Amino acid sequence: MNVLEINNLKKYFETSAGVVHSVDGVSFNISKGETLGLVGESGCGKTTTGRTIIKLYEPTGGQIIFNGVDITGMTQKEMLPVRKKMQMIFQDPYASLNPRMTIGDIVIEPMIIHKIPKEQHRDRMINLLRRVGLNSEHANRYPHEFSGGQRQRVGIARALAVEPEFIICDEPISALDVSIQAQVVNMLEDLQKDLGLTYLFIAHDLSMVRHISSRVAVMYLGEIVELAESSELYKNPKHPYTRSLLSSIPIPDPDKSDERKIIPLSGEIPSPLNPPKGCKFSTRCPIFKSDCKNIKPVLKNIGNEHFCACPFV
Amino acid sequence: MSDNEILLEVKDLHTSFFTQAGEVKAVNGVSFYLRRGEILGIAGESGSGKSVTMLSVLKLLGRSGKITSGEIIFKGRDLTKLNKREIEDIRGKSISMIFQDPMTSLNPVLSVGYQLREALRRHKIEGDHKKLSIDILERVGVVPAETRLKQYPHEFSGGQRQRIMIAMAMICKPDLLIADEPTTALDVTVQAQILDLMKELQRNFSTSIILITHDLGVIAGSCDRVMIMYGGHSIEQGTRQDIFYKTAHPYTTGLLKSVPDPDNINNARLIPIEGQPPDLINPPKGCPFALRCPDVMRVCVENLPPEKFLSDTHKASCWLLHKNGGDKN
Ligand SMILES: Nc1ncnc2c1ncn2[C@@H]1O[C@H](COP(=O)(O)OP(=O)(O)OP(=O)(O)O)[C@@H](O)[C@H]1O
Ligand SMILES: Nc1ncnc2c1ncn2[C@@H]1O[C@H](COP(=O)(O)OP(=O)(O)OP(=O)(O)O)[C@@H](O)[C@H]1O
Ligand SMILES: [Mg+2]
Ligand SMILES: [Mg+2]
Numbered sequence: 001m002n003v004l005e006i007n008n009l010k011k012y013f014e015t016s017a018g019v020v021h022s023v024d025g026v027s028f029n030i031s032k033g034e035t036l037g038l039v040g041e042s043g044c045g046k047t048t049t050g051r052t053i054i055k056l057y058e059p060t061g062g063q064i065i066f067n068g069v070d071i072t073g074m075t076q077k078e079m080l081p082v083r084k085k086m087q088m089i090f091q092d093p094y095a096s097l098n099p100r101m102t103i104g105d106i107v108i109e110p111m112i113i114h115k116i117p118k119e120q121h122r123d124r125m126i127n128l129l130r131r132v133g134l135n136s137e138h139a140n141r142y143p144h145e146f147s148g149g150q151r152q153r154v155g156i157a158r159a160l161a162v163e164p165e166f167i168i169c170d171e172p173i174s175a176l177d178v179s180i181q182a183q184v185v186n187m188l189e190d191l192q193k194d195l196g197l198t199y200l201f202i203a204h205d206l207s208m209v210r211h212i213s214s215r216v217a218v219m220y221l222g223e224i225v226e227l228a229e230s231s232e233l234y235k236n237p238k239h240p241y242t243r244s245l246l247s248s249i250p251i252p253d254p255d256k257s258d259e260r261k262i263i264p265l266s267g268e269i270p271s272p273l274n275p276p277k278g279c280k281f282s283t284r285c286p287i288f289k290s291d292c293k294n295i296k297p298v299l300k301n302i303g304n305e306h307f308c309a310c311p312f313v
Numbered sequence: 314m315s316d317n318e319i320l321l322e323v324k325d326l327h328t329s330f331f332t333q334a335g336e337v338k339a340v341n342g343v344s345f346y347l348r349r350g351e352i353l354g355i356a357g358e359s360g361s362g363k364s365v366t367m368l369s370v371l372k373l374l375g376r377s378g379k380i381t382s383g384e385i386i387f388k389g390r391d392l393t394k395l396n397k398r399e400i401e402d403i404r405g406k407s408i409s410m411i412f413q414d415p416m417t418s419l420n421p422v423l424s425v426g427y428q429l430r431e432a433l434r435r436h437k438i439e440g441d442h443k444k445l446s447i448d449i450l451e452r453v454g455v456v457p458a459e460t461r462l463k464q465y466p467h468e469f470s471g472g473q474r475q476r477i478m479i480a481m482a483m484i485c486k487p488d489l490l491i492a493d494e495p496t497t498a499l500d501v502t503v504q505a506q507i508l509d510l511m512k513e514l515q516r517n518f519s520t521s522i523i524l525i526t527h528d529l530g531v532i533a534g535s536c537d538r539v540m541i542m543y544g545g546h547s548i549e550q551g552t553r554q555d556i557f558y559k560t561a562h563p564y565t566t567g568l569l570k571s572v573p574d575p576d577n578i579n580n581a582r583l584i585p586i587e588g589q590p591p592d593l594i595n596p597p598k599g600c601p602f603a604l605r606c607p608d609v610m611r612v613c614v615e616n617l618p619p620e621k622f623l624s625d626t627h628k629a630s631c632w633l634l635h636k637n638g639g640d641k642n
């Protein structure tokens with residue numbers, strides 16, 4: 001069963017410089033208990049995709065179906081019960097917690113918004129803190145007294161406060177130290193197993209995405225260029241952008257690192273104000289053909305549920 | 314200078330910040346050396362003193378920071394003994410530094426060309442400054458250089474700005490380039506290009522490079538030797554082979570284990586280092602890693618382990634490497 005289905009999702013921003021095509025026709029679905037990884041260069045539209053799904057942004061076009069219900073046109077009020085089931089963990093554990101609230105109050109706040117009976121608040125909050133590896137003594141302390149890893153735990157406890165089914169994790173570990181990242185990833189995996197959670201996992205760290213995701217979608221300039229089961233994608237990347245991206249991942253092993261060949265990308269990522277015609281990757285593509293400027297590639301199943309948006313692979 | 318010559322040697326460096334909350338002992342007796350043309354990587358926990366160690370070399374510690382003891386021998390001179398003027402002569406000319414955030418070191422209201430020429434002027438470099446500026450921009454791949462010189466920092470992408478930073482740092486052909494997380498904010502494809510570029514410059518000018526990074530993949534791919542830091546101490550040093558294949562310190566082991574293994578992906582659970590890093594205002598008496606160490610012994614909590622040489626190139630500070638956990642050699 002699909003928890004989330006998005007069809008041809010678009011989010012454009014009107015700015016003084018012109019219209020930014022941040023998300024430009026993205027489709028995918030995520031089934032229950034699954035983790036879909038979303039990767040791609042900075043500015044390709046990952047965060048905007050996440051924020052549009054949870055409707056922090058109004059979609060410009062397309063469709064968002066959550067648990068079988070079309071939520072695309074819902075008002076903020078109609079969204080309230082949906083938000084209870086769909087939560088987001090933010091990238092920056094320093095900026096995303098209110099510095100004037102105690103840890104306990106931060107975790108209780110969503111319970112108030114979602115009208116969970118008051119007498120349950122405290123017990124639930126303490127249980128959540130334990131769940132994420134903190135304890136009841138932490139409840140009366142303030143965010144600045146905690147390390148980055150601990151703050152990210154608080155952010156996760158807050159997201160879990162109203163028992164969501166689906167969580168959008170936007171770079172939940174990027175701001176954390178290497179030795180702490182593994183703690184948080186393990187916790188996310190345990191929670192998923194115990195509570196049957198479904199994740200959209202956005203990250204820069206391609207090795208970590210590979211580790212945590214069942215399937216991975218690769219985004220370039222607002223579009224998905226490739227999507228496949230995680231081990232299939234990493235073993236057998238097809239799209240020239242994915243190939244270059246994966247070839248550039250630093251390998252923490254000197255001998256393997258010396259052996260590998262990086263496929264370099266030429267040029268700069270084009271402006272989303274004025275994206276290239278035809279294939280958006282054509283300006284940097286190592287296997288560019290003249291047709292690429294005219295034909296808009298579509299995401300096609302090339303077997304084994306492996307989707308790729310390049311007709312030349 | 315011959316190729317094997319030691320360019321920089323730091324001996325038992327201690328650096329503290331004197332703050333309202335007390336003395337922050339950021340660097341607690343760090344010793345290392347760097348040969349000409351070599352790339353030394355520094356990795357370690359956030360707050361372990363990587364940046365402060367390098368800022369000490371350049372004496373960029375601000376008002377509250379002070380080197381409390383130790384020596385920093387650069388080309389035969391002890392930098393800790395130099396006055397402000399003498400250090401300024403060295404900074405940017407013989408030693409230059411690339412900071413993590415490119416926008417903090419590029420002046421937004423001056424053109425890139427002006428800033429490059431200014432560096433040449435300040436250090437009284439002879440020759441045609443315009444030509445030297447064009448050369449270096451071409452080398453770092455910011456083209457067409459002649460037009461690019463007239464542009465301002467905000468007109469460049471993050472990766473291009475980082476290239477310009479490298480150009481600025483290299484234009485006076487320094488003996489030592491210190492790069493503090495030069496690629497952290499960049500995408501992997503751009504990161505690979507920037508690291509390649511640094512290696513090429515190192516080969517062509519035999520510049521020595523100190524590369525601070527939290528990415529063990531970057532260390533494995535780019536560095537000749539590695540220093541691992543924890544809680545203000547250097548806890549292990551060696552060639553990249555030593556560090557990755559003959560790992561000696563439990564923190565290094567933990568660090569290497571906590572990243573996903575590319576050969577054993579999915580289902581395999583990650584192995585984190587439990588606990589939190591130490592408080593530097595009241596640093597632990599013994600080994601800084603003792604409280605998180607899976608192999609902790611009583612001696613570890615009480616006494617700081619001395620450095621032990623495991624080979625000519627490899628040393629580590631851990632009581633496990635000492636016989637009986639107490640025998641001092
Ligand atoms: N509120 C906004 N107004 C105008 N443009 C925006 C807005 N939010 C994002 N954008 C633009 O949309 C594009 C996609 O941004 P987004 O933050 O989704 O990228 P991302 O993939 O999350 O990048 P990163 O990896 O750096 O977080 C960028 O060009 C960005 O500048
Ligand atoms: N100006 C300052 N005043 C007080 N304390 C400082 C100052 N600068 C650094 N410190 C402290 O010194 C210690 C070492 O900091 P340093 O910046 O060297 O860490 P680092 O290893 O570079 O960490 P990161 O990986 O996060 O950059 C930290 O505990 C830090 O809080
Ligand atoms: Mg983002
Ligand atoms: Mg630092």
